[in-house]
Amino acid sequence: xxxxxxxxxxxxxxxxxKGIRFxxxxxxxxxxxxxxxxxxSTTINMxxxxxxxxSGEIVIDGxxxxxxxxxVKKILGVVPQEIALxxxxxxWENMLFWGGLHSIPKSELHKKAQDLLVFVGLxxxxxxxxxxxxxxxxxRINLACALLHSPxxxxxxxxxxxxxxxxxxxxxxLIEQLxxxxxxxxxxxxxxxxxxxxxxxIGIIDSGLIVAQGTLEELKKQSExxxxxxxxxxxxxxxxxxxxxxxxxxxxxxxxxxxxxxDSKKDLTRCVIGCSNAGYEIHHIDIQKANLENVFLKMxxxxxxx
Amino acid sequence: xxxxLAKELKxxxxxxxxxxxxxxxxxxxxxVFSLAFGGGGNNDTVRQLPLLVADEDKxxxxxxxxxxIDSAKMIEVIPCSFDSAVDLIRTGKRTSVLVFRKGFSDxxxxxxxxxxxxxxDAARAEETGMLQSLLTRxxxxxxxxxxxxxAILKNISAQFPFMxxxxxxTVFAQVTKNFDAGNSANNDTQxxxxxxxxSVVSAKPGNVGLVHxxxxxxxxxxxxxxxxxxxxxxxxxxxxxxxRLLYSPVQSSDILLGKMAATVIVASFQLVVMFxxxxxxxxxxxxxxxxxxxxxxxxTAIACxxxxxxxxxxxxxxxQLQGLSTLIILSMSVIGGSMIPTFVMPPWMQSIxxxxxxxxxxxGFYDILWRDLPIGGILLERVGVLLAIGLVLTILxxxxxxxxxxxxx
Numbered sequence: 001x002x003x004x005x006x007x008x009x010x011x012x013x014x015x016x017x018k019g020i021r022f023x024x025x026x027x028x029x030x031x032x033x034x035x036x037x038x039x040x041s042t043t044i045n046m047x048x049x050x051x052x053x054x055s056g057e058i059v060i061d062g063x064x065x066x067x068x069x070x071x072v073k074k075i076l077g078v079v080p081q082e083i084a085l086x087x088x089x090x091x092w093e094n095m096l097f098w099g100g101l102h103s104i105p106k107s108e109l110h111k112k113a114q115d116l117l118v119f120v121g122l123x124x125x126x127x128x129x130x131x132x133x134x135x136x137x138x139x140r141i142n143l144a145c146a147l148l149h150s151p152x153x154x155x156x157x158x159x160x161x162x163x164x165x166x167x168x169x170x171x172x173x174l175i176e177q178l179x180x181x182x183x184x185x186x187x188x189x190x191x192x193x194x195x196x197x198x199x200x201x202i203g204i205i206d207s208g209l210i211v212a213q214g215t216l217e218e219l220k221k222q223s224e225x226x227x228x229x230x231x232x233x234x235x236x237x238x239x240x241x242x243x244x245x246x247x248x249x250x251x252x253x254x255x256x257x258x259x260x261x262x263d264s265k266k267d268l269t270r271c272v273i274g275c276s277n278a279g280y281e282i283h284h285i286d287i288q289k290a291n292l293e294n295v296f297l298k299m300x301x302x303x304x305x306x
Numbered sequence: 307x308x309x310x311l312a313k314e315l316k317x318x319x320x321x322x323x324x325x326x327x328x329x330x331x332x333x334x335x336x337x338v339f340s341l342a343f344g345g346g347g348n349n350d351t352v353r354q355l356p357l358l359v360a361d362e363d364k365x366x367x368x369x370x371x372x373x374x375i376d377s378a379k380m381i382e383v384i385p386c387s388f389d390s391a392v393d394l395i396r397t398g399k400r401t402s403v404l405v406f407r408k409g410f411s412d413x414x415x416x417x418x419x420x421x422x423x424x425x426x427d428a429a430r431a432e433e434t435g436m437l438q439s440l441l442t443r444x445x446x447x448x449x450x451x452x453x454x455x456x457a458i459l460k461n462i463s464a465q466f467p468f469m470x471x472x473x474x475x476t477v478f479a480q481v482t483k484n485f486d487a488g489n490s491a492n493n494d495t496q497x498x499x500x501x502x503x504x505s506v507v508s509a510k511p512g513n514v515g516l517v518h519x520x521x522x523x524x525x526x527x528x529x530x531x532x533x534x535x536x537x538x539x540x541x542x543x544x545x546x547x548x549x550r551l552l553y554s555p556v557q558s559s560d561i562l563l564g565k566m567a568a569t570v571i572v573a574s575f576q577l578v579v580m581f582x583x584x585x586x587x588x589x590x591x592x593x594x595x596x597x598x599x600x601x602x603x604x605x606t607a608i609a610c611x612x613x614x615x616x617x618x619x620x621x622x623x624x625x626q627l628q629g630l631s632t633l634i635i636l637s638m639s640v641i642g643g644s645m646i647p648t649f650v651m652p653p654w655m656q657s658i659x660x661x662x663x664x665x666x667x668x669x670g671f672y673d674i675l676w677r678d679l680p681i682g683g684i685l686l687e688r689v690g691v692l693l694a695i696g697l698v699l700t701i702l703x704x705x706x707x708x709x710x711x712x713x714x715x
Contacts, residue, residue, distance in 0.1 A: 048553050070555055078553040082546025101554040145550075 001026040001049070001153065001184050005054030009042050016042040017053070018208040024201075025216040029185040031199030033192060033292060040188040042079065044157045047142060048078045061152060073110045074102070077151030081158045083138045084145075087131040091122055093143050094130060099148035109148065120174060136167020153184045160194065172197060180201065192292035202292070205215040206300045223298040227264035228288040229271050231257045234275075234281035246274045255283075263288065334633060354382035354653075355437045358391040358403035365411030367452060371459045374448035375404070380440050395427045395506040396677060397668045397684040398669050402426035402434045404441065413447065417456050419500070427677070428505040433647065442501065518575060520584045521671035522644040524663045525606060526635065528573055532614030533631040535569050539618045540627060543711055552712075562707050566615050566700060573607035590675065597683050603691035606667040612699030620704035638662035643669075 002024040013040045017039045026032045032040045047060070048055050049069040058065045065072050095113040104112065117123040120140035130138060139159060146154060156175065160168045173200055179185050189195055195202050196216060201217040203213040212222050220226075231237075237257045243250040247261045248267065257275070260265040264287045275282055333688070359375070361368045376383040384395070391403035407421035414420065424441065426434040437682060460479055462469070469477070539562075542548040551561055581599065584590040594601055621627035639645050642664025648656050659665040670688040673679040 050549065050552055073553065073555045076553070078550070080546050080550055082549070084546035084550035086547065089544075098550070100555070101551070101556050103555070302358070 001028070001032075001061060002045070002186070003057070003059040004043075005057040005059075006258045007046060007053035007058060008041075009041070009046060009051075009053050012204065016208055017046070017218055019056070020205070020208070020210050022203050022210060024186065026180050026182060027179070027184055029179045029187060029199050031185065031195035031202040032188040032205050033190065033195045033202050033296070034188075034205035035190050038109055038190075038205045040190075040205055041157055043205070044078070044155050044186070044188055048076055048155055049073055057193040058217040073226075074149065077146035077149065077154045079143050079154065079156045079159045081161060083130075083135075083289050085138065085141060086131045089159035090129050091117065091133070094141060094147055095126075095148060098145040104149060112148055112150070113144075116147055119147075120144045121170070134167070136163050136170065139163050139167060140174070143171065145179075151183075152253055153186070154178060156185065156187045156190055159187075160189070160191070192296065196292055204292075204296055204299055211299045212295070216292065216295075219249065219292070219295045223295045225290045225294040225298050226260045226262050227290050228285075229259040229261060229264055230286040230288060231259065231266060231271065231275050231280075231282060232284040233257060233275065234283060237275070237278070237280050242278060246271060247279055288290055315660050315700075316354055347622075354380055355433065356382045356384055356400060357437060357441065358384050358386050358389040358394065358400050360386060360391050360403055360405045362388065362408050363406045363410040365421045367411040368406045370452075371406070371445070371448050375441065375444050378440065378444045381437070381444065390426065392506055395425065397681065398430075398672060398677065399425065400427075401423050401430045414452055415456060417453055417460070420449070421500045423504055423593060425506050430647070438501075438503070445501065452541075485658045516584065516588050516590055517672060517675045518643075518647075518668070520580060520588075520590060521675075522639075523662070524577055524580045525610070525642075525667045526639040526644040528576055528606070529613060529635045529638070529663065530631070531576065531615050532569050532610050533627065533635065534614075535619030536565070536571060536611075536614035536616075537621075537624055537627045539565060539615070539707075539711055540621065540624050544624075548711070557705065558708070562615065562619075562704060566611055566703075569611035569614055570604075570607045573610050574603055577603045577607060590676065595678075595686055597608070598679075598685060599671075601675055601689055602667070602670045602683065602685075605670070605689040605696075606663075608696035609663045609667070609692040609699075610697035612703065616699040616703045616706070619703045619711055624709060638664050641665070642667075660680045663692065663695055666695070 004020060004022050006021050007017055008015070008019055010107055020039070020043060022030070032043060034040050045051060045247065047058060047065070049065050049072050052066050060072050063072050063075075084099070089097065092113065095116065096109060099109045099113060114123065117126050120143060122137060122140060124143075125133070125137070129283050130141065133141070143156075143159060154175075159175075161170055163171065172194070175187070176186060179198075185198075187195070187198055193234075201213060201215055202219060203210045204219070205211070212219055214222065233255050236255055237250075237252045239250050239252045239257075242252070242257060242259075246259060246267075249270075251258045257273050257280075259267070261271075268285075268287065272285065316690075327375070357375070359372055361372060372383060372385070375679055384400075386403075388403070388405055391400070391405075394400040395403060396628055403425050405423045407423070409421055412418075424438060425437070428434070459478055462474055466474065466477075539548070542551070548561070552558060581590065581592055585592045593646060617631050621630055639662075641648075641659045642650070642662030643659060644664045648659050648665070651659070666688050670685065670692070673685045673688065679685050
């Protein structure tokens with residue numbers, strides 16, 4: 001569905017994108033995860049034909065974006081990072097305006113707008129101006145406006161910035177529903193939990209490069225990041241004794257022992273029994289699952305929110 | 307308190323825009339206004355008011371009189387034929403003409419009513435009033451002297467018919483010497499010298515100021531409001547709606563053209579409302595001039611819209627736009643005649659008034675509402691200039707729109 005081949009983009013002296021390459025299958029939800037300034041928005045802007053890459057190629061649904069930007073725009077829906085709506089217009093007026101730009105016949109547009117207002121749960125407030133909406137409601141209309149022309153592909157550029165957890169959850173549910181219905185989605189974020197929840201595959205982007213990509217499991221494998229079983233004992237454990245007993249890498253700091261495992265579920269009982277047999281009284285047990293944050297840290301050497 | 311004071315001053319001087327608005331903008335405006343009102347205080351050069359002179363008599367008396375007028379400090383004589391003088395006045399290029407009709411010299415000698423006229427453009431009443439007053443003073447000192455001498459000579463001859471010519475010359479010399487010292491003409495002479503004044507354009511008492519007030523104010527306010535409207539482009543950029551428009555199938559040129567079309571419509575509507583208001587409340591006569599007025603309104607709207615959108619594409623932010631527009635619009639309004647009549651300005655400044663939209667627009671409205679000019683000729687020239695300004699600014703707007711506004715990242 002989407003082929004991105006070695007794209008580069010430079011603004012003045014800043015090279016924002018330095019040879020990004022990825023491909024997305026039909027119906028897939030692909031996440032671009034990276035900190036602010038990593039090149040996510042630049043990539044989205046190039047995908048959405050706002051400007052072409054300096055070099056490289058982007059093919060969407062068989063269309064080269066440089067050669068057929070108009071046709072590409074017809075199959076793309078873009079949800080920008082900003083609340084890109086006219087605050088003095090009502091939700092209904094906004095929807096008719098943005099939908100009207102796609103030359104949708106009037107009756108069809110009215111029906112679609114009404115359906116989408118129901119979909120985002122704002123049908124009963126469609127005649128209120130956007131400025132009277134809460135942040136979460138604005139985000140939902142922002143999303144709805146990108147769907148009016150029934151795009152095949154939806155690009156979402158950090159669509160939950162500044163949204164409360166409840167509204168964020170609602171937006172996730174909407175995106176999941178769209179994806180279930182077969183829409184191909186590209187989702188940029190710097191929140192790892194969003195990427196973990198929504199995306200089938202994730203590209204980790206940093207300083208204009210994709211440093212790793214794949215499913216969460218594939219990324220864990222690539223980065224060799226493992227789950228950690230944390231056992232708090234009554235006294236300082238002997239690292240080498242425990243490591244030999246459990247057959248797993250062990251690190252002890254004060255009264256706490258950190259046991260690395262690629263399958264925490266399977267090894268948990270063994271760890272508890274091993275510690276107990278070694279004579280350590282167990283006060284507390286916790287499992288730190290390998291997550292994108294660890295993966296990102298391992299891959300880039302920096303925290304995701306740096 | 308000291309810490310707050312120090313913080314306030316520090317933040318003020320750190321804010322370059324506030325600093326510029328507080329100091330640089332007033333300094334520039336003071337300079338523009340001062341220059342418009344005649345320049346610095348120690349300026350010794352006297353500004354001359356131009357006066358067309360049509361000499362149909364071409365006698366020694368008229369030549370001497372014209373030379374006397376020309377030597378007056380504040381009047382600049384421009385000789386020309388009567389017909390071309392009337393044309394120049396009708397089209398607003400000159401304000402007035404002094405006409406010496408045939409037989410002027412004979413009338414002076416015969417001490418009859420003088421056949422001369424001062425024809426003027428009542429639309430520029432202040433300027434012609436000043437000129438007329440200067441002219442009267444000069445003429446009384448020149449023609450008045452000639453006519454008074456004729457009267458004295460006539461009286462001496464009548465009262466002392468047997469006086470020999472040598473004695474008569476001596477008496478005449480003595481009397482005229484004393485008379486010149488008094489420098490005044492008697493009542494009969496004053497009556498005969500009375501300058502006939504004629505308005506070249508049809509007179510509409512009370513309307514001149516109204517036309518100036520409506521046209522001058524309307525154009526200035528239009529420039530301000532359209533700059534604000536053009537500035538919405540910058541808001542769209544800041545709020546992300548511009549980016550969203552670019553994500554849609556709409557062409558970037560359509561965005562700018564749509565914006566311009568909207569400003570032209572709003573501007574036209576604004577001007578229509580202003581003229582209708584003036585017609586209703588102040589009885590401005592527009593009923594018989596709907597077509598030329600509509601043409602001028604549209605041309606003004608196009609020029610002003612081009613200006614508003616152009617400024618918005620040049621500025622990088624709303625704040626920059628605000629400073630820039632205040633400076634340029636006030637300057638244009640001063641030199642273009644929206645705020646003060648152009649005639650009080652020094653000649654060099656009058657010559658640059660053509661670089662303002664205000665000038666062309668105000669003169670166009672004068673042509674229609676005061677000078678009663680038909681569509682064509684000078685009126686079309688003014689419309690053409692306004693349309694050309696609109697076109698050039700639109701072309702420049704496209705250039706700056708791509709360079710400044712569409713540079714999204």
